[in-house]
Amino acid sequence: MAHRLPDRSKLRLFTKGVSAGSSFFTPAPFAGYAALRHPRAISTSKTSEKPAIAIPTGHVSPPVAPATRAATPSASTSEVVEGQAFAHLPLTWPHEGWNENVLLNVVPSHREPRTFGDWIAWKIVRTCRFWMDLVTGMRPEQKVDSKNPTTALAANKPLTEHQWLVRFIFLESIAGVPGMVAGSLRHLHSIRRFKPDQGWIKSLLEESYNERMHLLTFLEMYKPGRFMRLVVLGAQGVFYNAMFISYLFSPKICHRFVGYLEEEAVHTYTRCLLELDHGCLKKWTDPKFRIPELAVRYWNMPEGHRTMKDLILYVRADEASHRGVNHTFGNLDQASDPNPFTESPGGGIVKAFPKHLSVTRPAGLEREEVISKETH
Secondary structure (H helix, E strand, O other), X not given: OOOOOOOHHHOOOOOOOOOOOOOOOOOOOOOOHHHOOOHHHOXXXXXXXXXXXXXXXXXXXXXXXXXXXXXXXXXXXXXXXXXXXXXXOOOOOOOOOOOHHHHHOOOOOOXXXXXXXXHHHHHHHHHHXXXXXXXXXXXXXXXXXXXXXXXXXXXXXXXXXXXXXXXXXXXXXXXXXXXXXXXXXXXXXXXXXXXXXXXXXXXXXXXXXXXXXXXXXXXXXXXXXXXXXXXXXXXXHHHHHHHHHHHHHOHHHHHHHHHHHHHHHHHHHHHHHHHHHOOOOHHHHOOOOOOOHHHHHHOOOOOOOOOHHHHHHHHHHHHHHHHHHHHHHHHOOOOOOOOOOOOEEOOOEEOOOOOOHHHHOOOOOOHHHHHHHHHO
């Protein structure tokens, strides 16, 4: 008989306090953390290698009978082993991977608004960040410097593993919307006008798929309660329709908005890495901790690089890429300019910029660079 795990769906979503005695996981001493003020203070030292996952050998038990399979609980119940619910999910859009240089050199950044549309996009993102902090229960002492919200990393008190997972899941449930909205609208536009797309649709749909894989990965480690499901349902309903209508009127502002949203995501994951490096998240730094098998398969993570820190590094690099791509899209002519990160027709085949530039150029490529590459 399968061992019954605790029913985590009955756990409260948020804690009312984040003291060392009442937090979901007790953080380590936090001495010296508030003194760190620069993103490059993150240690890039290698974490201890995680033991290889043992593969069972010997006699293989016969398949379960159909009647028993029908009675098996769904993935949302406590009967499913944590971290294995989506272990064999088909990967319809394989990840291309990141090299170590890219993974370790992502830093938080902010592209200053240059137009009125940029300013509107930035203010909407800041409003969304305020409500996210409120809904996910972030305490005042856990917040960073409000004058540099996307680059400052130090706070007086760290978050717990529970709080981080709540933020990750909420963030990814929202971040997966814009790419699908923009991609579907451009797809319909291409069909309606009987004209090919300039290579944007592929990147946009790939972005939404990537964000959904982030979400599924974190769902292997935390099962949301009813309240969180209700919050996500409401947020998604409002955000999807707002994004749909806004993209019809000004896709440029929408891409700038997503660029700023991804700046917040890069900041979130960078701060988590900082707290991991300073021993504040004991469960995730335990050598026995195993990340979901889905993550290992999706990012094709090599042996010895399958810790929670490695997982956050991969997710952060993805978010940094979305940041650069959307800021680039916000700089381009929405009707005629090609996607510089995919090969697209333009009097021949225009060779794409290397993908890592979407990570290392956080403010995006300027239109002059894209057009120059197209014409030469």
